[in-house]
Amino acid sequence: MNFEFTEEQLMIRKAAKDYAERELIQDVLERDAKAEYPTRHVKNLAELGFMGMLVDHKYDGGGMDAVSYVLAMEEISKIDSSLGVIISVNNSLVCYGIEKYGTEEQKEKYLKPLARGEKIGAFLLSEPEAGSDATSQKTTAKDKGDHYIINGVKNWITSANTASTYVVAAQTYPEKRHHGINVFIVDRNSQGISLGPHEDKMGMRSSDTHSVMFTDVKVPKENRIGDDGFGFTFAMKTLEAGRIGIAAQAVGIAAGALDRAIQYSKERKAFGKVLAKHQAIAFKISDMAVKVENARNLCLKAAWLKDQGKPFGLASAMAKQYAADIAMEVTTEAVQIFGGYGYVKEYHVERLMREAKLTQIYEGTSEIQKIVISRALLKD
Amino acid sequence: MKILVCISNVPDTTTKIRFKDDNTAFDTTGVQWIINPWDELALTRAIELKETSGEAIEKITVVSVGPKTAEPTIRKALAIGADDAIRIDAEPKDAYFVAAQLAVVAKDYDIVLNGIEACDYNGSAVGGMLSEFLEYPSVSAVSKLEIENGEIKVSREIDGGTEVLTTQLPFVAIVQKGIAKEPRIPSMRGIMMARKKPLNIVEAVEAEVLTEFESFELPPAKAACKMVDAENVKELVDLLHNEAKVI
Numbered sequence A: 001m002n003f004e005f006t007e008e009q010l011m012i013r014k015a016a017k018d019y020a021e022r023e024l025i026q027d028v029l030e031r032d033a034k035a036e037y038p039t040r041h042v043k044n045l046a047e048l049g050f051m052g053m054l055v056d057h058k059y060d061g062g063g064m065d066a067v068s069y070v071l072a073m074e075e076i077s078k079i080d081s082s083l084g085v086i087i088s089v090n091n092s093l094v095c096y097g098i099e100k101y102g103t104e105e106q107k108e109k110y111l112k113p114l115a116r117g118e119k120i121g122a123f124l125l126s127e128p129e130a131g132s133d134a135t136s137q138k139t140t141a142k143d144k145g146d147h148y149i150i151n152g153v154k155n156w157i158t159s160a161n162t163a164s165t166y167v168v169a170a171q172t173y174p175e176k177r178h179h180g181i182n183v184f185i186v187d188r189n190s191q192g193i194s195l196g197p198h199e200d201k202m203g204m205r206s207s208d209t210h211s212v213m214f215t216d217v218k219v220p221k222e223n224r225i226g227d228d229g230f231g232f233t234f235a236m237k238t239l240e241a242g243r244i245g246i247a248a249q250a251v252g253i254a255a256g257a258l259d260r261a262i263q264y265s266k267e268r269k270a271f272g273k274v275l276a277k278h279q280a281i282a283f284k285i286s287d288m289a290v291k292v293e294n295a296r297n298l299c300l301k302a303a304w305l306k307d308q309g310k311p312f313g314l315a316s317a318m319a320k321q322y323a324a325d326i327a328m329e330v331t332t333e334a335v336q337i338f339g340g341y342g343y344v345k346e347y348h349v350e351r352l353m354r355e356a357k358l359t360q361i362y363e364g365t366s367e368i369q370k371i372v373i374s375r376a377l378l379k380d
Numbered sequence B: 001m002k003i004l005v006c007i008s009n010v011p012d013t014t015t016k017i018r019f020k021d022d023n024t025a026f027d028t029t030g031v032q033w034i035i036n037p038w039d040e041l042a043l044t045r046a047i048e049l050k051e052t053s054g055e056a057i058e059k060i061t062v063v064s065v066g067p068k069t070a071e072p073t074i075r076k077a078l079a080i081g082a083d084d085a086i087r088i089d090a091e092p093k094d095a096y097f098v099a100a101q102l103a104v105v106a107k108d109y110d111i112v113l114n115g116i117e118a119c120d121y122n123g124s125a126v127g128g129m130l131s132e133f134l135e136y137p138s139v140s141a142v143s144k145l146e147i148e149n150g151e152i153k154v155s156r157e158i159d160g161g162t163e164v165l166t167t168q169l170p171f172v173a174i175v176q177k178g179i180a181k182e183p184r185i186p187s188m189r190g191i192m193m194a195r196k197k198p199l200n201i202v203e204a205v206e207a208e209v210l211t212e213f214e215s216f217e218l219p220p221a222k223a224a225c226k227m228v229d230a231e232n233v234k235e236l237v238d239l240l241h242n243e244a245k246v247i
């Protein structure tokens, strides 16, 4: 057992922290208000290597371990979790999926530019009527010999507008239910793809979210990932990894709220003493800190298992569910500690509370995580 | 052209300072170490020059006088973008001792960069002493360093204005605010390369230690803020005169 980070892990955490505290903080409120995409930051973070940090050097990635990734994701999300989700979808859903299950040709053509951060990826699984139940895909992919034709609608797609590379799930054999699902790498500029309007979200407003319509979109056969019918397994496996990123994002949101609450409670006076000297507030801080530390440790455990090449699905579901739920609790308490000031935008904690809510919903709701966890524990 | 950046391993600027051994030594327990902020800016400027000056700059070396525990800080400098590093294996005992060590390796470089002060002991002494040891010209309080057509142009802040100088090589620049905008953040690639770059360990040379700490004292705690009623100008003047003794 060893709780020490390596020198490299510490350097990565510091690099993420420095960027967040120096750059992201400057326009985070404005981008939230205007729901403006962080083009400049995505470019800078790509240059620093964050967009493809988990991808092997061989494919132009950063070659970092999952522990480093968790540390970076926490620091970035403390300040701005919109950047957190953009980095997370690119790294741990799109790049991870292609790197683990793609062919050498697919990696050469699609993974490398994604890992370098020159291109952005999106992961298109959810549909208007297939959210938690991803098995009931309505989007179809008809096999036409040397290509497929895709028709249907995908919903809630992060980076849909900025991405050039889509990883899309669709049903090829409806009678086989989820065993009939395939996943394809689709060029965003393909004919027949159109976007719904930008979703006006409660939080993470600086990330771009759209529905995506496919009308007779032609996709070459070599763009299918894995064997015929591998799509559902692909989606579940990549989400297992993706959840580590979202869990770390939730830890960051909670830790950011905790840091702000600690600072504020040492400055704000009520009844002749600072808030921190009121035990009711001090105990809130204590409860929040224990939750954040627990969530962080769950996250690091899942990341460590992944780095060791051990099964991490159960650990990542636990980390995601717990971190998301406590992020909601901790940010709500932070707003409470700030009182009226917490309810206005200037002090950030109301934004963190809005952002925390999303971590309980995407990449598998908290309820779905509990299904994953309990099934793993209760199976014979 | 070769650039040497002298880096000092200092406590993080948010460290709570405590003393031990009857207030004669700094208590380093729990301290996080960083590259002295001026030195980090000097390194950033060196890298910018290398990136923009074509072939003019062959390499950037960082050097630090310190024990093995200073190596993470040195590797951070390699991650930021220095090409190689030298650690002179000795406790940095005083400015004269440090400058004497640096002089041995600095001889091989055309531009030697020092920070205006190290934020641990704030001596502002090493750079000047080093240029004396080397018998190189030195410019202090440098806020801009440029290479134009192979010629070095430095600017320094003086009372009420800026002085622009050219200088021959080799020379020592003692840099301050303005030399670079922000310290560069290391990239993933840089971080992964850091251990692969050479970090040469050099024996210290004999040098005298000329100073010794008698004792340290913390500054007095900040007094509480006193509020004076806006109507009561007389009381304010009185307090400023008799208590704060500023007027």
Ligand SMILES: Cc1cc2nc3c(=O)[nH]c(=O)nc-3n(C[C@H](O)[C@H](O)[C@H](O)COP(=O)(O)OP(=O)(O)OC[C@H]3O[C@@H](n4cnc5c(N)ncnc54)[C@H](O)[C@@H]3O)c2cc1C
Pocket (backbone or CB within 6 Å): A089, A122, A123, A124, A125, A126, A128, A129, A130, A131, A132, A133, A155, A156, A157, A158, A159, A201, A209, A358, A361, A362, A363, A364, A365, A366, A367, A368
């Ligand atoms: C901002 C945003 C970004 C997103 N980005 C992406 C993306 O990039 N790619 C992508 O594919 N998807 C994305 N999603 C979709 C997201 O993953 C889904 O919203 C999520 O999986 C939930 O699906 P749903 O919205 O259809 O809710 P539903 O599945 O309709 O769920 C509604 C409620 O019922 C509960 N519920 C459902 N089934 C059960 C059950 N069996 N037992 C108990 N409770 C249950 C849920 O937990 C939830 O509380 C994003 C969503 C949002 C909001």
Ligand SMILES: Cc1cc2nc3c(=O)[nH]c(=O)nc-3n(C[C@H](O)[C@H](O)[C@H](O)COP(=O)(O)OP(=O)(O)OC[C@H]3O[C@@H](n4cnc5c(N)ncnc54)[C@H](O)[C@@H]3O)c2cc1C
Pocket (backbone or CB within 6 Å): B005, B006, B007, B008, B009, B036, B038, B039, B063, B064, B065, B066, B091, B092, B093, B094, B095, B096, B098, B102, B113, B114, B115, B116, B117, B118, B119, B120, B121, B122, B123, B124, B125, B126, B127, B211, B212, B213
């Ligand atoms: C563990 C430790 C023990 C010490 N013990 C003593 C002691 O017993 N007695 C005593 O008088 N002082 C002691 N010192 C302080 C030491 O003398 C100073 O680090 C040294 O004198 C430099 O002076 P300064 O910090 O004032 O540097 P400044 O002159 O303010 O530094 C200016 C610039 O010089 C360069 N520089 C400074 N130090 C180094 C270095 N070590 N390597 C490379 N470049 C450098 C940097 O570019 C820096 O920006 C100790 C320091 C440490 C870290």
